Amino acid sequence: MAEANGNPSVPEQLYHTTLTVVDYHHDTSGSTRDVHVLGTHTTLPAAKAFALIALELLGYDADDFDEYKTRVDTATEDWTHGDGVMVYAKAPKGQEFLVGLDTKPNTESLPAAPSGDTLQLPEGRDLHYVLQNRTDYNQDKSGAYQTTEIQGCYLHRAHALAAAKDVLREGREEYAQYDERDDEESEAEWPFGEEVVIHAVSQTGENYTVAIKTVPGARRRHSKVQ
Numbered sequence: 001m002a003e004a005n006g007n008p009s010v011p012e013q014l015y016h017t018t019l020t021v022v023d024y025h026h027d028t029s030g031s032t033r034d035v036h037v038l039g040t041h042t043t044l045p046a047a048k049a050f051a052l053i054a055l056e057l058l059g060y061d062a063d064d065f066d067e068y069k070t071r072v073d074t075a076t077e078d079w080t081h082g083d084g085v086m087v088y089a090k091a092p093k094g095q096e097f098l099v100g101l102d103t104k105p106n107t108e109s110l111p112a113a114p115s116g117d118t119l120q121l122p123e124g125r126d127l128h129y130v131l132q133n134r135t136d137y138n139q140d141k142s143g144a145y146q147t148t149e150i151q152g153c154y155l156h157r158a159h160a161l162a163a164a165k166d167v168l169r170e171g172r173e174e175y176a177q178y179d180e181r182d183d184e185e186s187e188a189e190w191p192f193g194e195e196v197v198i199h200a201v202s203q204t205g206e207n208y209t210v211a212i213k214t215v216p217g218a219r220r221r222h223s224k225v226q
Contacts, residue, residue: 008111008120015047016040016102016129016150017054021222024094031143036218037129038099040153046117047101051086054099059224065089065097097222107152108159126214127153128160132167135207143207151210160212164197167210177201 017039023032038054041047052070055061062068067090071079081088087099110127113120121127130151139145151167154160165180172178179199181190192199195217198210 008113009116010109010111011042011106013103014040014042014106014110014119014153015044016104016153017047017051018100018102018148018150019054019058019218019222020096020098020100020148022096022098024096025091028094029140029142029144031135031140031146033146034221035131035133035148036213036215036222037127037131037150037153038215038218040119040127041117042112042119043117044101044103048086051099051101055087055089055097058219058222060089060097062089064091064224066092102150104150104152107163108154110153110155121155125155126216127155128157129153129213130160130164130167131211131213133209133211137205137207157212161197164210164212168198168200168208172200174203175200176203 016037019036019038021034022030024030026032039047039050041050052072067088069081069088071086081098082100084100084102085098086101087097089097091097111120112118119127130153131148132151133146133148135143136145137143152160152163154163168175168178177200179192181192181197190196192209193211195211195213196209197212198208200208202208
């Protein structure tokens with residue numbers, strides 16, 4: 001889709017497909033979870049269509065799960081997995097897979113592809129997503145009460161890193177603990193996870209992490225092992 005001057009159009013909003021995996025197999029509290037972005041589209045219909053096949057693209061099919069539901073085959077009044085969730089699946093060992101949609105501003109003014117449904121990115125390049133996770137131990141002492149929000153997506157990792165470090169920077173002196181990772185610091189020296197660049201604890205006990213994630217990273221972690 002191009003504008004009259006021949007330049008690609010720049011959508012104001014982007015529609016991200018997210019994957020949340022809750023590992024009840026190793027932690028029955030539900031506090032062990034991983035959130036990734038599986039894809040980004042420029043229209044809501046395209047994002048919905050992609051979300052419905054996202055697990056299939058990771059190598060799964062419905063028969064791999066003890067329970068598998070989608071928004072399109074479940075009555076609205078019977079859907080209990082959240083308004084933004086399009087697919088819910090429960091694995092035999094107890095892990096839950098939730099594929100959802102999250103609409104966010106186009107923070108880098110990324111252009112739409114000619115089809116109008118996806119972004120026009122340089123060949124071989126992937127987006128870097130900044131995700132903030134909040135764990136509220138006041139709501140649930142086990143840490144199961146968590147929310148994750150996409151703060152932005154960036155073509156260059158350096159831009160994502162700068163944005164990630166700005167997420168909690170304002171008022172950082174008010175946190176009881178605030179840890180910031182240099183991008184080149186080794187994982188062995190950083191106890192909060194290889195994708196996390198900021199860890200903070202508020203005076204009231206909420207824990208925050210800010211991570212930079214990619215679609216290939218999601219595939220490496222959560223594609224079906226054949």
